[in-house]
Amino acid sequence: SQQGEEDPQALSIQEGENATMNCSYKTSINNLQWYRQNSGRGLVHLILIRSNEREKHSGRLRVTLDTSKKSSSLLITASRAADTASYFCATVQGAQKLVFGQGTRLTINP
């Protein structure tokens, strides 16, 4: 069963622009993680934000978490062609289970 829902499902922007993806979830969480997946490959962990945190930065990535709205956003600034990938949010439920959303397919046009 999928927990999170990413929005939009697909996003196409020009290189250099900022990309924003949103994730909504349904149940209480311990933390929320974002992963990137290049076409046909495994997933790569990008960032983890805990339920008591509101914002976190890592390089060109900025993640926010609003537990009252059960939502998170991932912002990629100054996008590059290499950022073209699918991005997934994943929530940690209960003790240890990681539940992924459907993903946002991001395309960066040169």
Next chain:
Amino acid sequence: EAEVAQSPRYKITEKSQAVAFWCDPISGHATLYWYRQILGQGPELLVQFQDESVVDDSQLPKDRFSAERLKGVDSTLKIQPAELGDSAMYLCASSLAGAGSYEQYFGPGTRLTVT
């Protein structure tokens, strides 16, 4: 840099045949996960091991799927018999401990096509 290894990378099999996937996690990672990812969707957990013990296999179709991690290191996922609906990417991941506090490291996956 240490990586999660998976083999084979691609597998084509006929329905009703048996198929097996192998995963070697990053050394020292106690927790190992098998996910199934249907095209266009996010990964779905099939089974989670803590060392050699199964922690969660609630989404594993146990009538045809089996998984083992006998010595708490590498793991095998088996499907017998394979069905057309099993066509998907099978991903293995590992982490130092449970998903709660640690990131998961994913292997490249095995793309299964059942004909």
